[in-house]
Amino acid sequence: MDRRTLLKRSLALAAFYGLPAAPLLAATRQMPAIADGEAQRFSFDWLQRLAREMANAPYRNNMRELPETLASLTPQQYNAIGYDAGHSLWHDLDGKLDVQFFHVGMGFNQPVRMYALDPDSHQAREIHFDPDIFRYDGANVDVAQLEGEDTLGFAGFRVFKVPSLTERDIVSFLGASYFRAVDDTYQYGISARGLAVNTFAESEDEEFPTYTRFWLETPAPDSTTFTAYALLDSPKVAGAYRFVIDCQPTRVVMDIEKHLYPREAIKQLGIAPMTSMFSCGTHQRRMCDTIHPQIHDSDRLTMWRGNGEWVCRPLNNPPVLQYNAFADESPKGFGLLQTERDFEAYEDVIGNYHERPSLWIEPRSDWGKGEIQLMEIPTTGETMDNVVAFWKPAAPVEPGDSLTFAYRQYWSALPPVRPDLARIRETRSGMGAFPEGWAPGEHYPEEWARRFAVDYVGGDILNIAKNGPPIMAQLEISGGRTSDIQIFQVEEFEGIRVIFDWYPTDASTDPIDMRMVLEGDGDPLSETWLYQYFPPPPEQREHPPHPLDD
Template sequence: MNRRRFIKASMALAAACGTPALATLFSREAWAQEAGIADGQSRAFDFSVLQSMARDLASQPWGGAPRPLPQTLATLTPQQYNSIQYDAAHSLWSNIEGRELDVQFFHVGMGFRRRVRMFSLDAATRQAREIHFRPELFNYNDAGVDTRQLEGQSDLGFAGFRAFKAPELARRDIVSFLGASYFRAVDDTYQYGLSARGLAVDTFTDTPEEFPDFTAFWFETPKADDTTFVVYTLLDGPSVTGAYKFTIHCEQAQVIMEVENHLYARKDIKQVGIAPMTSMFSCGNHERRMCDTIHPQIHDSDRLAMWRGNGEWICRPLNNPQKLQFNAFQDNNPKGFGLLQLDRDFDNYQDIMGWYNKRPSLWVEPRNSWGKGSVNLMEIPTTGETLDNIVCFWQPEKPIKAGDTLNFKYRLYWSAQPPVHTPLARVRATRSGMGGFPEGWAPGEHYPTTWARRFAIDFTGPGLKEAAPRGIEPVITLSNGEAKQVEILYVEPFDGYRIQFDWYPTNDSVDPVEMRMFLRCQGEAISETWLYQYFPPAPDKRNYVDDRQMR
């Protein structure tokens, strides 16, 4: 857990505390034999059983908010909650000698009130047994928990789980599912960053956002040398239920998740977000409003990248706007999209707490036909790094009606770099600052100055140096204002080209300016497309103040 994970997940709780279908199928009986820590009755289970369960559940009313927790857990502080540690001796697969993978569970408490049920599934026999809560699975340390209040609370469940991979078994986790339907993974840096979700519901509509929960998990027991494990989960919320299958590949430098979901609408839904992800952007090279700190940049992700169905590659730098912004990028059968953290240089962050230079990127690769819809991006104002303010997801074009069934398959790549990228030149960085005067001079010094905003977009990659003798042409499109002083500069330190231009307003509008640019040579595109949303200041702020005048 970190600060942002706790705040986000505790605010996100809004789902049922139990399901009649689940209780009927997996009623608890006392068994004499033991299968690791699983102590429930053995029942047949596979993905089709889970789909039937989710479908049946969708025909029933939503179960409502979670039941209250015992007082000793409900009143925990974040520090106390973090003191509760799962006992590694009781991890899910601790009885597998020489194992590559293992799983431990999170305790309920504090804001994590969802009682999530856990099941161990034998991959050969397809028999599942529940793992019931009991205090001896945890070390309470100095959390101040009165364990007497937990005795006989076998239905308390768990808050979520985390997975480990050798050689870091029980020391550093690589996958975490905790809070509503949120989950995260790492790359080879073992540093968590942005989060994904099972589903987003009404994120940007005129109705309150819903946060459906993963309410139960089934873990297939892997072989000792497996580096892949399979987990099934049931989603339940006011408007929708779902059956999910996660095949999680724990590779050396990345985690890859194959996701298959079957969604069942309880009622009409205004907005469904598929493969949603949540990140943080406070400030960067082009947006300095909240960078009055010792850190040059603060963000989990620096851009939205899209590989459109027509083959076009898009780079959209993220913003921390002064008011909420929502953008929908229309597409048909997208090839991929994601929130990326491509700047991995420590010097650009100087952060020894958040280690933003180590944060992974997340790329979504659709595996079936998604049809028409849009990649949606919501950017929320934030004053710092403790709250996620970036949301991205795919929204199908067709409205969702009660009784509808949807099926999506996709892969999630958690890694430093996305698994694919354009063969053309890529955007390396975006910068902005004062404009309207020659580079190297101060505003008004020897030259009359008209207020403007300067943008510098750095491109690197194949084809640029070869195209230079034939002529590199920046193709700039603006929704308002005009671009002047366009320059094409070769930059030796990163062996690429900087396209620099000044944006001049042509009216007093403060509406966002949509900017678009790509590079071409003799009529042929040689770069991905750069998109940007600029927020002009009010007309009375469009001036430069000479500090020597002391005003």
């Protein structure tokens, strides 16, 4: 079972809080037919007040057991549950967007209440669960157990856009506070979360806040933008969220505003968290003993720091759990990116990793001091999300605080911004300690070393390499020693390759931090390359037997 499924199965059901009654006002847009609840007045200010009031009261865990027919579903049976498109939320709008709801069941045992919201009258009506809006053919669900269960709620919702209003969704909110979006490839990959709490805080258990309610604002028929509001709750924090979701032709852009109200002190608060998978890539081959050259949803963490520096941190599948923190102030942006877009890099006709979107975060307010934190978990396959990244504010989080963050998410093949300097194309590693171009012949070299190659493109770097000023690779390492730094001009990808060998100087297996930037006449010519290498134990620092050796 993968980590995400384990997490979802451990979620607690949040409390149901009533909306204040308000007189029904004349609506200028037709309320969706499946919204059958009593009309209630709604505003984002009211939602913030509700979240604050919840945070001032003890957490109410109203977990209820699902009917046995839903609780015992297998993944195959759950996936067989269909949705009747005629009951889609905006079906009668005949517009460019529509919404369908996910059924509760299996590991998705957190009922979420859904509301249709008219933006003109500011009236909301609840959408109650009804088995008639689902299709259960092949799902082995005893529908008789669901009769009268209108408080079951839903597990989440997904959004469709023309011309695929009933076939391929483009936005999905499902499980705890997880959500995802796609670009024009319709290929899901990386996930986001509404909030991370104590993801890797020592002596604290990780907590998974959940979206317990959504209000979905009816869009104009000709619009590809809609607004969703969400109530988040957990033992440590309550929150009010607004998502303005723009379903553009080649990407999805979300403007997110969140207001957080802690019930308790939080040691590690993760803002704009994202979760991805990295099994193996060009620089780490130990887990790629498959027909696929690479396996990953994302290949790097990229950061645009508050001081203007661009940083590329290639992802790892480490031998042991790893935490890294990158201090910053007022960051300009960061994200987990999938920069390798060629099918040949993966040769995967099922996963389609070359089509997986990147996720870029652009703060829309001053976030002040803090850290971009990165967690990498060892994994033996591609079914587990083993990479987490988010922003952690430097200021302590105490009960009674009121915290506001605004940011924009870009779900697209590549971020909307990039440095004018040379960019990291790829990082490679392999056997070292012999001259490049002279692979070992009869015998391997006696001394063991690891070779690294870092490719740079863009920023006119190839022309600079040809015509000056001389390029210098400023390399720093936290342990061991390096030698044989070489720079090659590579016409094939219109860039340069920097090669160096790393040699151990002791028996330590502690990770080695490497930092490199290209300079010319003392000025930076490239983004900063950060890398973490895990030396093998001394008994493994030997070359494999050479076929010509006795």
